[in-house]
Every structure is written in structure tokens, then in C-alpha cells.
Amino acid sequence: MNEPLPELQPLPDAERRHLAVVGAGLVGLCTALWLQRMGHRVTIIDPAPPLGDASYRQACSYGNACTFAPHGVVPVATSGVIWRVPGMLLNPLGPLAIVWRYLPHLVPWLRAFLASSTKAEVERIAGTLAALLSHADAAWQPLVMQAGAEGLKRHDGCLYLYKSEAQFRTADAENALRERHGVAMDRLERADIQNMEPHLAPLYHKGVLFRDAYVFSSPKQLAFALAQAVINGGGEIVRGEVSGIEPRDNGICLRIADTEFLADHAVVAAGAHSRKLTASIGDRVLLDTERGYHVLFPQAGHLLSRPVCYPEHGFYMVPMADGLRAAGTVELGGLAAPLNPRRTAMIRDGVKMLLPAAGQGSDEWLGFRPSMPDSLPVIGSSRRLPRVTYAFGHGHLGLTLSALTGYLVSQLVAGQTPAIDLAPLRPDRF
Numbered sequence: 001m002n003e004p005l006p007e008l009q010p011l012p013d014a015e016r017r018h019l020a021v022v023g024a025g026l027v028g029l030c031t032a033l034w035l036q037r038m039g040h041r042v043t044i045i046d047p048a049p050p051l052g053d054a055s056y057r058q059a060c061s062y063g064n065a066c067t068f069a070p071h072g073v074v075p076v077a078t079s080g081v082i083w084r085v086p087g088m089l090l091n092p093l094g095p096l097a098i099v100w101r102y103l104p105h106l107v108p109w110l111r112a113f114l115a116s117s118t119k120a121e122v123e124r125i126a127g128t129l130a131a132l133l134s135h136a137d138a139a140w141q142p143l144v145m146q147a148g149a150e151g152l153k154r155h156d157g158c159l160y161l162y163k164s165e166a167q168f169r170t171a172d173a174e175n176a177l178r179e180r181h182g183v184a185m186d187r188l189e190r191a192d193i194q195n196m197e198p199h200l201a202p203l204y205h206k207g208v209l210f211r212d213a214y215v216f217s218s219p220k221q222l223a224f225a226l227a228q229a230v231i232n233g234g235g236e237i238v239r240g241e242v243s244g245i246e247p248r249d250n251g252i253c254l255r256i257a258d259t260e261f262l263a264d265h266a267v268v269a270a271g272a273h274s275r276k277l278t279a280s281i282g283d284r285v286l287l288d289t290e291r292g293y294h295v296l297f298p299q300a301g302h303l304l305s306r307p308v309c310y311p312e313h314g315f316y317m318v319p320m321a322d323g324l325r326a327a328g329t330v331e332l333g334g335l336a337a338p339l340n341p342r343r344t345a346m347i348r349d350g351v352k353m354l355l356p357a358a359g360q361g362s363d364e365w366l367g368f369r370p371s372m373p374d375s376l377p378v379i380g381s382s383r384r385l386p387r388v389t390y391a392f393g394h395g396h397l398g399l400t401l402s403a404l405t406g407y408l409v410s411q412l413v414a415g416q417t418p419a420i421d422l423a424p425l426r427p428d429r430f
């Protein structure tokens, strides 16, 4: 699964440009670093970048499940998902739920989501994700070294657990899909799980270990280290919210409040907020958000050795620098609605049942996965403004795929043939 990537060569002086990167999430930060490696001058623009004493909580990159997940080849819409739609509407606290009020806005996205769930589409999407995931670690390694963030990595794999033989067999279709696409996994018996994670309540029947998965023990510290590396590399990080993007002679103008920022080329990496920027250019991109939550259990970090997920519950429990983070679930409900405390209560109850010694949860967080209906990111040029490159829509895999995205964007900006076929990731594919 761990394939190398061709080394990128710095460009000759005449081909170096000034790039503006909109958004300082992991995707924007990694993109900035890869662009710098090609010799470009880079400015990142973000209203709340990971610098100084910023909380960084607005970024999805802050609150995720910390997991580099090469097993993530299975899209969210798998065959049969259509039969789950009534349940998604009726149970607002299910692992995958639709917020009624948001339904009218969601119709085109939902239609494309369901169209992506045919057997043939799932196989095609899994193939594309596998091609990306197989190069994802190679793209991270040089950036982690450059940022001095090796100490954040913990290599112990990731466990998926099932409570009954019926659940294990149902999951076998997805696990077989993973195996067909090269994911390294071990099937585990109850005793294996008990030895590996003795603090779990013995509710498990069988499980699977994804061997190549690893954790960044603090995505926040990772982002701060990457931002510092951008600055150390001669880049700038400017505080501001970009409200629109327009063409200029030989360049691009970004509107920030009542000022204009000029650059040769722009990359839009504003996560789930990217859609209003693509709209300002006139490109229609079917981006929405899968809202996700976390609850932190500060006293429980030592109770697990690796991320543990019961797919039935829809969240991961992850040992991290700050304690144990229970993170996940999907709510299709847009960017405006506030955190639903009933959902975080459900995560707390789940942790209490699965890991009884976890104690009290403290920090609660809602974040916005930037999601396309087919679970594939967008990496490609604007149809209207070829000097604007889009890099968003990473859904459940943004931490995993951000470094590779930066690598591929820097190839696109240099006019080189990307190491991976980007046709399935075109912005206008819907």
C-alpha cells in the first residue's frame, strides 16, 4: 500500500510564481509547503490561522479523529444506502443522520450521493481512493520531517470491532473491498482484542486491525508545526477572510474586506467553506458538509493503545496528547445550525458503555467535513479561471490525504502531469 512518489524538482527561476493559498487547514498548509518546495513564493490567507495563541477550533483539521487511515477506501455511500435514508431522517442521533430543516438544500447533493452508491460506482470510487491512499504516506513523510513533527506520530494500527457474528459478516463485504484494494488487515478473535485493549468492556465478538494506520497525537500541534514551517520557508500567513476571487491581467485578485490582494495564482483550500468562493468565480461545485463531533475524555488517554471504532456507533475512540478523543458521526445539516448537545450526549453514553473507565467527558466540538457526494476530494483547476486551483472536499480523509493533495496541486500549478490521474477528482464532475 505504501507506494513512493517521484521527487519534485525545484522549478527554474523564470517559472516561479507568487501563490495565494486560501485556508490554513491541513490541506492549505500542506499545499503551501509543497509549493514552496517547487520554489514558489506563498501567502496563506485565513481569518484564524494556527499561529500564536489561536484556538484553531474553526478548522475541521483541529477536531478530527487524528488517524492516518489507509483503510479509508470505502466511500460513505455504499450499495443499499438508499434503504437507510428513512432511518437517517427519522433518527436524528443515528451515526448517519439528515437534519430535516436542511433537507430542501440537500436534494441535489443527496441525489448524487445515492447515484454514487451503485455497485459499479462504489468499486470505481474505491479504486480511486486506493490509488490516492497508496501514496499518502510518501507525501506526508518529507513534510513531517520538515516541520519537526515526527514525535506526534504513533504507529499502532487501528481497530474496527463488531459485537456479533452477524455484524462481522455484514462488515465482510466492506472488508473484502478493502482487501481487494490492497489494505493490510488482520482479522482478530475476541481473545486477541482483549490482549491488545484490556480496558475495553468485553462487548466485542471479533475485529479487524488495519496495520498501516497511525495517529498524529495532536492534529492542532501538527497544524501549528506546519504553519511555522511555512514561515521558516519564507512564506507569509495573513489574517483575513476572502470574500471573492476575480481575474486580473496576468493574475488573480482576492477580495479581503475592502482590500484587494494580488497574486499570480490562487489555490482555494477553505474546506467546507470553499463553495462560496467557487460561486464567486461562477463555478458550480456540489460541495456540502458532513458535520462531525468530538468529546474529549482528559483522564482516559492511557486506556487505549490505538484508535478503536465500533462502526455500529459511528465514532472512533483515539488516544491522543490531550486524553482520549471520541470523534465521528455524520450529520447532514449544513454550516449554520449549532452543535446538537443530544448528539454529544449520545457519544458520551457510548464511551461510558464501551470504555467504562473513561470518566467524564469535557470538551465538546462540532466540525464541518468538506464533503462531495462521492467521497472523493476535488483537486483541479477552475473551469472559468485556470489560474485558480481547487483543493477541498476531503470528507473523512482530509488529515490522511492533505499532504498528497499539496503534492498534486504543486504538479498541476507547474503544468506537469500529476503522479495520479486526477480526472475522477475534477471540480465539475457533477
Ligand SMILES: Cc1cc2nc3c(=O)[nH]c(=O)nc-3n(C[C@H](O)[C@H](O)[C@H](O)COP(=O)(O)OP(=O)(O)OC[C@H]3O[C@@H](n4cnc5c(N)ncnc54)[C@H](O)[C@@H]3O)c2cc1C
Pocket: 022, 023, 024, 025, 026, 027, 028, 045, 046, 047, 048, 049, 058, 059, 060, 061, 062, 063, 064, 065, 066, 067, 068, 069, 240, 241, 242, 243, 269, 270, 271, 272, 273, 274, 291, 292, 293, 294, 327, 328, 329, 367, 368, 369, 370, 391, 392, 393, 394, 395, 396, 397, 398, 399, 400, 401
Ligand atoms: C469528527 C471528525 C473526525 C475526522 N477524523 C478524521 C481522521 O481520523 N482522519 C482523516 O484523515 N480525516 C478525518 N476527518 C476529516 C478531516 O478532519 C477533514 O477532511 C480535514 O480537516 C479538512 O481539511 P481542510 O484543510 O480542507 O479544511 P479545514 O481544516 O476546515 O480548514 C479550512 C480553513 O479555511 C479557512 N477559511 C474558511 N473560509 C475562508 C475564507 N473565506 N477565506 C480564508 N480562509 C477561510 C478556515 O478558517 C479554516 O482554517 C475527520 C473529520 C471530523 C469532523
